[in-house]
Amino acid sequence: xxxxxxxxxxxxxxxxxxxxxxxxxxxxxxxxxxxxxxxxxxxxxxxxxxxxxxxxxxxxxxxxxxxxxxxxxxxxxxxxxxxxxxxxxxxxxxxxxxxxxxxxxxxxxxxxxxxxxxxxxxxxxxxxxxxxxxxxxxxxxxxxxxxxxxxxxxxxxxxxxxxxxxxxxxxxxxxxxxxxxxxxxxxxxxxxxxxxxxxxxxxxxxxxxxxxxxxxxxxxxxxxxxxxxxxxxxxxxxxxxxxxxxxxxxxxxxxxxxxxxxxxxxxxxxxxxxxxxxxxxxxxxxxxxxxxxxxxxxxxxxxxxxxxxxxxxxxxxxxxxxxxxxxxxxxxxxxxxxxxxxxxxxxxxxxxxxxxxxxxxxxx
Amino acid sequence: xxxxxxxxxxxxxxxxxxxxxxxxxxxxxxxxxxxxxxxxxxxxxxxxxxxxxxxxxxxxxxxxxxxxxxxxxxxxxxxxxxxxxxxxxxxxxxxxxxxxxxxxxxxxxxxxxxxxxxxxxxxxxxxxxxxxxxxxxxxxxxxxxxxxxxxxxxxxxxxxxxxxxxxxxxxxxxxxxxxxxxxxxxxxxxxxxxxxxxxxxxxxxxxxxxxxxxxxxxxxxxxxxxxxxxxxxxxxxxxxxxxxxxxxxxxxxxxxxxxxxxxxxxxxxxxxxxxxxxxxxxxxxxxxxxxxxxxxxxxxxxxxxxxxxxxxxxxxxxxxxxxxxxxxxxxxxxxxxxxxx
Numbered sequence: 001x002x003x004x005x006x007x008x009x010x011x012x013x014x015x016x017x018x019x020x021x022x023x024x025x026x027x028x029x030x031x032x033x034x035x036x037x038x039x040x041x042x043x044x045x046x047x048x049x050x051x052x053x054x055x056x057x058x059x060x061x062x063x064x065x066x067x068x069x070x071x072x073x074x075x076x077x078x079x080x081x082x083x084x085x086x087x088x089x090x091x092x093x094x095x096x097x098x099x100x101x102x103x104x105x106x107x108x109x110x111x112x113x114x115x116x117x118x119x120x121x122x123x124x125x126x127x128x129x130x131x132x133x134x135x136x137x138x139x140x141x142x143x144x145x146x147x148x149x150x151x152x153x154x155x156x157x158x159x160x161x162x163x164x165x166x167x168x169x170x171x172x173x174x175x176x177x178x179x180x181x182x183x184x185x186x187x188x189x190x191x192x193x194x195x196x197x198x199x200x201x202x203x204x205x206x207x208x209x210x211x212x213x214x215x216x217x218x219x220x221x222x223x224x225x226x227x228x229x230x231x232x233x234x235x236x237x238x239x240x241x242x243x244x245x246x247x248x249x250x251x252x253x254x255x256x257x258x259x260x261x262x263x264x265x266x267x268x269x270x271x272x273x274x275x276x277x278x279x280x281x282x283x284x285x286x287x288x289x290x291x292x293x294x295x296x297x298x299x300x301x302x303x304x305x306x307x308x309x310x311x312x313x314x315x316x317x318x319x320x321x322x323x324x325x326x327x328x329x330x331x332x333x334x335x336x337x338x339x340x341x342x343x344x345x346x347x348x349x350x351x352x353x354x355x356x357x358x359x360x361x362x363x364x
Numbered sequence: 365x366x367x368x369x370x371x372x373x374x375x376x377x378x379x380x381x382x383x384x385x386x387x388x389x390x391x392x393x394x395x396x397x398x399x400x401x402x403x404x405x406x407x408x409x410x411x412x413x414x415x416x417x418x419x420x421x422x423x424x425x426x427x428x429x430x431x432x433x434x435x436x437x438x439x440x441x442x443x444x445x446x447x448x449x450x451x452x453x454x455x456x457x458x459x460x461x462x463x464x465x466x467x468x469x470x471x472x473x474x475x476x477x478x479x480x481x482x483x484x485x486x487x488x489x490x491x492x493x494x495x496x497x498x499x500x501x502x503x504x505x506x507x508x509x510x511x512x513x514x515x516x517x518x519x520x521x522x523x524x525x526x527x528x529x530x531x532x533x534x535x536x537x538x539x540x541x542x543x544x545x546x547x548x549x550x551x552x553x554x555x556x557x558x559x560x561x562x563x564x565x566x567x568x569x570x571x572x573x574x575x576x577x578x579x580x581x582x583x584x585x586x587x588x589x590x591x592x593x594x595x596x597x598x599x600x601x602x603x604x605x606x607x608x609x610x611x612x613x614x615x616x617x618x619x620x621x622x623x624x625x626x627x628x629x630x631x632x633x634x635x636x637x638x639x640x641x642x643x644x645x646x647x648x649x650x651x652x653x654x655x656x657x658x659x660x661x662x663x664x665x666x667x668x669x670x671x672x673x674x675x676x677x678x679x680x681x682x683x684x685x686x687x688x689x690x691x692x693x694x695x696x697x698x699x700x701x702x703x704x705x
Contacts, residue, residue, distance in 0.1 A: 025420035033458045034417070040467040043474050060417045070371070070380075070433055071421045073414075102505075135380065136373035136431055185378065339378035 019286055020336070021329040024322040026064035028315035034060055035314040051082035061317075065325050067134060068336055075138075076131040118149035129182060137341050143181030151177045168198040171266075175274045185339040187281040193273060201269040205262055212261060216254045260302065261295055268294035275328060281339075284331035289324065297323055366446030368439050369397075375429035383432065387446040394426070408447060415455060483606055484637065491601040496544060496565065499601060503565035507549070510569075519550035519572055526550055529570075532581040533588050539656040546595060548588065550575070558673045562591040564600030577669050586653060586662035593648030599641040607634050642696070650700055664700035667693050 038053035055078050062072035095113075098105040122145045129141035155170035172195045179191035268291040275287035301316035330336070367386040372394075374381070386393040392411065396402040412425040422440060425431045434440050457463045510516045519526070530548060537546055546566045553559065558573040568591045570584065578584045594600065611630045650660035671693045 023420075027419070030419065033464045036464055036467045036471070037454065037457050040471050040474075043471060056415070056417065059415070063414075063417045063421075063423075064419060066420055069421075071423070073423060135378040136375040136429075137378055337377070337379040341376050 016332060016335055019329040019331050020068050022325045023066040024064055024318075024325045025066060026060060026318055026322070028318040031060055031318050032314040047085075048082065051078040051085060054078070054081055061321055062132060065321075067330060070135050073133045074131055075133060076127070114153055118147075118152055119145040121145075121148040121152055125178070125181075134184070135336075135339075137185040137339055140183045140185075140342055141181050142183075143177055147177050147181070168202050169195055171270060172198045175270065179274065179278050183342065184280055186342045187339055189278055189280050191274065191278040193277045197273050197277075198270070201266060201273070204269075205266060208265070209258060209262060213254070213258055216257060260299060264295045264298040265291050271324070280330075282333040283336070284333075286329040286331055287327060289327045294323065366443045368434060368443045370432040370434045372396075372426070372430060372432050375431070380433075385432065385434075385443065387443060392447070413444075413449060415452065479633070483609055484602070484640070486609070487602040487605040488598075490605055491564075491598040494601065499565035499598075500545075500567075501565075503563040503567045506563050507567055507569075511551075515555055516551040516553050516569065518552065520552055521550055521572055521575060525575075529575070529581055529584055532585045535656050536585055536589050536592065536652055539652055540592065540596070542596060544595070546592065558670055560587050560591055562594040562600060564598065564604065566595050568592070568595070573673075574670075577673055578666060582658065583662050583666050586649070586658070586660075587666050589652045590645050590649035590663055592652060593645030594641065596648055597641070597644055599645065603634070603638065603641065606637055610634060643699075646696055646700060660700045664697040667697050667700070 034056060038049070038056060041049040042053050055074065055076050058074040058076070062074045065072050095109045099109060122141075122143050125143060126141045129139040132139045151170065151173040155166065155173050159165070159167035159170045172193050175193055176191055179189045179193075182189040268289040272287045272289055275285040278285050297320055301312070301320060304312040305316055367384055370383050370385055371380040372383045373379075382397040384395040384397055386395060388405075390405075391408055392406045394404040394406055396404075406426065410427050414423040414425070416422050416436070420436060421433050422436055423431055423433055434443075457467070507516075521529075529550070533548060544566055546568060549567060549569045551569055551571060553569075553571045553573070556571055556573075558571060558577040560568065560570045560574055562568045568588060570588065574587065575584055578587070607630055610633050611627070614629045614633070646663070649663055653660050653663065
């Protein structure tokens, strides 16, 4: 944590390193203090402060993420975030009440949501990119709603209709959309992600999940078997209902556990694939997340957060972010001095807040 | 003279410029260290220091869309002291362990007060503000869902028996101080055992098993009086509102919306509320019985029978949620048998 008193020398074109690893200088303890003060003020202001809290959170994470000795920064206007949050909250409340009184409206709400989702995704990405900077230059994102609609609605529907066969294609399309519309200053990010690589990830997931689900299923069967045994031996006649309840409960737990293992595993692999097939102008990237380790971090974060009734959350967030950041590097073709600012345009906030509430993984 | 090395970025390109900031009388001197000897005098007010959220670098904005990046450390502290720079109060709050502790205690206090008083008050206000017609639509939906889902089946009671029960309940309905409509439904419900429950909008469901358990129709009417208490206080609606808010808060706090942990925690947190509701409904029901010239002991007697029926190994069985969310039955029976003034 001891930062050097002076910054490293600048004019050193001779020793252009092969790779510039991103660093993270934050700590769970320091973020805990920010988090708890954010939380208190958000509660005391009935949630209004949460927009300011979000800006402070983003600034903590980006401000402690260093590339070549320079920190990233976050510039969003909290008032815009607040407006977006209020709008989305109002929409969710209205939709929920409508559904409560007439289930038919459920279908309407879902349709409206399916139409709005791509727009919100593209807005969210744009807002986030435009408000992130490094060395005084802003990132930018110019993807349109139609592209997001194809990647997040149409291709996933095709994936479901083909019993999951086209799901890897959908994920590849999403990654392409994320990267191909992103730029830093005037320099565009580009990705050349072969679909075959994503299919290989899912092949591995299939083999692994057969093993994991098989094991969990076996344990569950043994558990239920023992209950059934007692029921059959007439010790307690009313425990047959309990046995059925336990079966359903175990099935749900197994399902959640399986998802909890698969989702971070796929996420780690996809992150690696995405960055390793991307470039920014002439510069390349290297991502080397170990999927097993990544799954371990996600699961132990869950466990510790539950055991501490939520107090571990800030530590968990720092731990995961640090792992992601420290396993990402830029492969510079030259010193990172020649990026030029683009003409800025205002980004709107609504979509970003919707994504925040609905927990869409923006994957960056 | 305090001074510090920094990197300057002009906002137009990512190329860093080596500079030195010197605190001098009347401002800050910006010294370009590219050999040109260029020097710029800045007023302290022209500098915007970003909050010190990072451990490694600190950012200060300069006029003209430029900014400097400075390394955190003793040199920066000395420099800021020389400038008489004051950090914002939120920075102090985050830096001090004691104040963070105060924040934790405050959050716990506000959370506990909101849970104990705030949320029930809010739910009561909202529940009584909603129009009766809207709530009745909700009731019709709920009852239809229960009927279609097979949880409730048509009653096996003879029409004459149902008419007798309705006649027994009618004086109670008349003795209420409200004209809100109440509809009594009889259903067979193996999953609920001997039970009765009130829906938010005034629909009361009594199971055949409860009628069978009651020694007389007056006993059934006593249970209905208790359920009328739930209706009068709009407990169903208040429960719905409280559970929704709790689920939202717990979901946001734990970070997982609509998952197992949230549902479980919400059920545990709601249990305390429903115990309060039962006490309220008991008191209301006892008062109603009293006013229509009947004894609250009828309700106490039914509570005792219900508890026995739902005890493990006893007859009834099934989902005994009637009692699990109710306060200690002995205490309630004692309260009901107490002579009223």
